[in-house]
Amino acid sequence: MNAMNMRDEPLVYELSREGRIGCSLPRSDVPSKEIPLEIARSELDLPELDELTVVRHFTRLSQKNFSIDTEFYPLGSCTMKYNPKANEVVASNPGWKNLHPLVGEEYAQGAIELLWRLQEGLREVGGFAAASLQPAAGAHGELSGVLMIHAALKERGETKRKKMLIPDSAHGTNPASCTMAGFTTQTIPSGLDGGVDMEALRAALDDTIAGIMITNPNTLGLFEKNIEDICRLVHEAGGFVYGDGANMNALTGVFKPGRSGIDVMHFNLHKTFSTPHGGGGPGAGMVAANETLAPYLPGPIAVKADSVYRLEMPAKSIGRVKAFHGNFGVLVRAYCYLLMTGSDGLRQVAENAVLNANYLKSLLEKVYPVPYKRHCMHEFVAKGAIADTVHTLDIAKRLIDYGFHPPTIYFPLIVQEALMIEPTETESKETLDLFAEAMKRIAEEASKNPELLHDAPHIAPVARLDEVMAARYPILCYRG
């Protein structure tokens, strides 16, 4: 961050001057038609800006962000890997951008073929029978998956199965998705090794369970060693197993979740398959299933018959989860990445993601305690409890001064003062070394000069912001 982006940037309304316009249309060549007075709008309070002001404004705003393109961004469970520029080149092709979703299938063969190829590729990576690219995000894939379980149970007449088991290390979206699908949830504690406590699991299994939602590797970055037993026990109890693929970056080309007994699973294409996070989205949350649940996938999905590609609803589909065909522009990027990585590259992705995480863990664990003494997968969780008066939040904010985005903090909830660190495979050794060096210096500062941490960040467009005031007296719009 340089001095330029420390400057206040006014809001678009404050930059507005009456009569300005940033883009004009050709003069209308048809007669003007009156709008009935009783429903005509009298005023529209939007800003008025010239084009250059718009350009400078949003360019300056962009410079107030950390991003993968500018900084190391080791957010745990977010897989902030490099987003290849070739993805952007292909996604901006007018053959996609100007393709209407309701043109006849004969006019969109290239698009449906791309959907089919990506679907088949991801199905292979996961080891499943079929996949749907409809879900727009990971949580949307989860909702689709638990609705599929709901539909399958309903068809079997097992309407009293209303309870979904969720490990205590799970992402918040898991229990929230269950609620949206009409299930209740029961938390399963983690055992001493960081995996699902098998005794607690056995005790929870009865004829009211719909299934379990399992993240593997879990949010501690640990592989669920008992995955086969977990799936077997849940199946024996009459339930289904949902796989949360948020952490699939550890496993591509190494392990197929579908082979371990998982019935239905989503992948976050904006994590594992390198599509950009866009400051919050759009993502894509492909959902894939085994033979049993495949007929319930959300649709339509792409099918190939002879050399013609069509869109079809699966036989017992839960229906549409959004309009049209998924976040198509994101899917184009993911497909380009799949081509560039290929079978060999996807394995290298997992191997080097795991290598980087273990290497960084080895550099940090003497200073920042790591609660589970195992090899981690693509990420690890350490504790920020390094001095009495210093908290994880202080370490996170001080990292900003060193030019690094903070890791995910205070998650998973089962580790106090958690720092959840995921470097991804695209970071170099020297970046990891520099980050570790900064973390060690912060630990020294924590004991010698804790105020430096409490007041951090010192080099950012704003200092720590008053979030309590923001929530108590919400200002959610410009108030003139």
Added chain:
Amino acid sequence: MSFVPHTDPERAAMLKGIGVSSIEDLFSDIPEHLRIEGLALPGAVSEIEAIDEVETLADRNVQTKDMDWFLGAGAYYGYIPAVVPALAGRGEFLTAYTPYQPEVSQGTLQAIFEYQSMTAKLLGMSVVNASHYDGATALAEAVLMAWKAKEGRNRIFLPKDLHPEYSQVIATYCTSFDIEFIRYEGDPAQAPIDERTAAIIIAYPGFSGEMYPISKASEKAHEKGALCIVQADPLMCAIFKSPGEQGADIVTAEGQCLGNPLNFGGPYLGMMGTTDALIRRMPGRIVGQTKDKFGKRGFVLTLSTREQHIRREKAVSNICSNQGLSMLQTCIYLATLGKNGLQEVAKQSYDKAHYAAQLIDIIPGYHVVPKLFFREFLVETPDSATKIVEALNKKSIMPGLALSHYYPERANELLICVTEMNTKAQIEKLASALKEAVK
């Protein structure tokens, strides 16, 4: 190409640092019989080859510019100023995460705040959230929000004249809940809502293009203790009274038409706004203005106690990733066009659509159905609409959507959309081609 920077010596040094002899050792927690040898996928290709392959597929599609384009039906071909993709595509926006660390995300946060401000004015609401996946999921979430807000009431009134895919998404989202959907026809003010009604949904305009003023319907809903949800065309709101001004409690909209390309259906922009009374029940991220310790203005994600990462199973929704970049495109689009530009886009669409409707309505056998509409209108055709579409396609005209796509029994209906992109000459060509198609 896996975009891994390591050289072999570096990798060896890292393994040594960890204290293992091979990468395989790091995977020792995975039961050996579950580890795979490889994937049945093609090997990696170079960037040149990958781009070439994807572009070859792109070339096999028909684009809006290949024909005179009159197909809308929920996805609109509008002009996107050059500055929109140029600015939204900057790496600092594109490759940033959700702004959970506000000090290093002020760019994204201020842009969201500006989007919230501009769209709240446009829709006439107190607050608009930072997006849903699309208009259909925004509406489905609004239904759940209203149903939960009106505990004990399980009826939702749904217009028959609603985009069929939106109806399907609502059905999927509500499948596990005891909600009774009642379909009504015509003026929403005439819908027989009662004390068991949680909400009435009003399409503004409907799928056929027909629109009704909302005020009477919202008054009636409030008298019965129900909420009024409006699914709006946000561009239309630039020149027609906003839903908020007419008493809406929740507004949802598809924001694609405000600066986002067609992209075969996504990523689009689900917009949702509500009143002060319902803010804490609204799903989705919200940005608020606050100050740092020096009194400097800044922006943060706020009211997070509604959300899944804090409340887990008690959250108002499971939404996490949203459509941030589509929202940014719309933010830049609105700032660029501004008050006058947006009204001009809306007014030209309105004028051109009415010019087209006037020419088509006088062709023998054709009848324009809606009385009051914005830029899209259903037309009854003298022959199968599918055949008419096929005939016009041969003349490089895409005349609209044959309703049989969704309703096989509605063979002789065509939904025509006119935007600011269509010229007078194109409209006249469309009208004469429609006339010739049934000779």
